[in-house]
Amino acid sequence: MTRYKTRNLKKMIVRALSVQTFISFGAFYLGVTIYFATVDELIGYESPWKDVAVTSIMATIVLIPAAIVGRRLAQDIVSALPPIAAATHSIASGDYSVRVVAPPNSFEETYALTADINAMAERLEEVQVDLKYWNSAIAHEFRTSSTVLLGNLHGLSTGVIEPSPELFARMIPYVNLLTSMANDLENLDFSRTHKLDLNIKEIDLAVVAETVTASTEHDLVPASIKIKRQFDRAVCLADPERMQQVLSELLNNCRRYAPGSTVTVQTYEDEDWAMMVCVDTGPGMPAAVRDRASDRNWRGSDSSQRVPDGRGLGLAIVKTIVDAHHGELFIDTDCGRGFKVTIRLLKHASGVERI
Structure with missing residues (x-):
């Protein structure tokens, strides 16, 4: 499996904001210096619109690197969302076999989130298998016991089998087993499918x-x-x-x-x-x-x-x-x-x- 170098989202945001602030400050300082050194002398006349124009130019110079850095950071964050969204949609639809693969060079938080989603899907898949097994097992037990009891009751009703204490003693364990199975059904839930009372x-x-x-x-x-x-x-x-x-x-x-x-x-x-x-x-x-x-x-x-x-x-x-x-x-x-x-x-x- 290919291993990628991971990045911490918190550190990345702090680093991006620091770079953005540094570039913005540098661009602003450079613009002000150029303005007072050359532009102000070349224009040479006073106008209220001159300051507005110069301020707009400075702001544009500052915002351009901020927009570039912000866009790149947003792309890195958003790139992991489509596979995560698709996986959670599949899980919500009942497909627990789906697994999420984080994009290459994702943030540490993205890898941690995808790992948790995959662990949840794996556990739900195990629970689904266990529930299917226990349902089959309980049905199997009910079928076996009910067949024996039904046969004896039919024999009693038709006179083929004579009622006796021995006959009823033989039937009691099957009734007890049905009671035990009913308790299993009552206690069966997602959190206890791998447990047996x-x-x-x-x-x-x-x-x-x-x-x-x-x-x-x-x-x-x-x-x-x-x-x-x-x-x-x-x-x-x-x-x-x-x-x-x-x-x-x-x-x-x-x-x-x-x-x-x-x-x-x-x-x-x-x-x-x-x-x-x-x-x-x-x-x-x-x-x-x-x-x-x-x-x-x-x-x-x-x-x-x-x-x-x-x-x-x-x-x-x-x-x-x-x-x-x-x-x-x-x-x-x-x-x-x-x-x-x-x-x-x-x-x-x-x-x-x-x-």
Whole structure:
């Protein structure tokens, strides 16, 4: 990138005014000297118009350099305004991808202003992306939960499903998830799109896993998925509803992308970490694209073919929640050998109320 020598506008104005004053004073002094040395003797007669004419000539001589210096300074200042005005108009119209390029040899203040405008546009662009992601994520969660609830309610209304305490217990986590999503919608604004509200408590991931698997197992039957439980104590500081959401997303991924597989859910403690593992025996994905599996809206080519209506949000939501807890997410997969997700959270995490 070409670097230009910058100029300070304040110093430039002071310098220009000083030069203008010096030139004006010099021109006036020179004019007066010439007048009294030569012109006054040549004209030789007294007239009230003579002084007016001479004064006008002196003023003209003084104003000419002032006008030249002022015009040049004004051009330097105004030259930066058209690109700035065009950029702000585009930003106001909703195009946050625009960036301002200051003209060469602009003033320091111009470079600072364009840098601030570009930073604002960049932040607005990030917010726009985040809002789009969160809207998609919340819609995804609503769609998943409402589908399960609607299926159960339809079964109850037609008599296919008998009402029972176990059935209602399975439905409660989905209702809680909808409540959590409604709170996210209520709290979603421009200043907090990169933040996730958490209700931190001391929880046992084994209890979370038991709750989720018990409520989800029945809904996995149509996909011929069997769940194996290996729950050991795994106490940590976390948001219980968010961790239920994490495991629900993982099991929902298994239902969509690994039908007919056996899913093993594990919880245990490993030194300073509380661990939760979900591994299936499905087709998995190539190891070469493993690092992109949790990217927003990214889907492997084979996944797109097998599940055309997917949106690539499940693992992205999981990663967002785990990151909010300052935890770690590991994905281990290989084509034809299953898909394994490992989540580990610190037993005594600090500063996880909000990111």
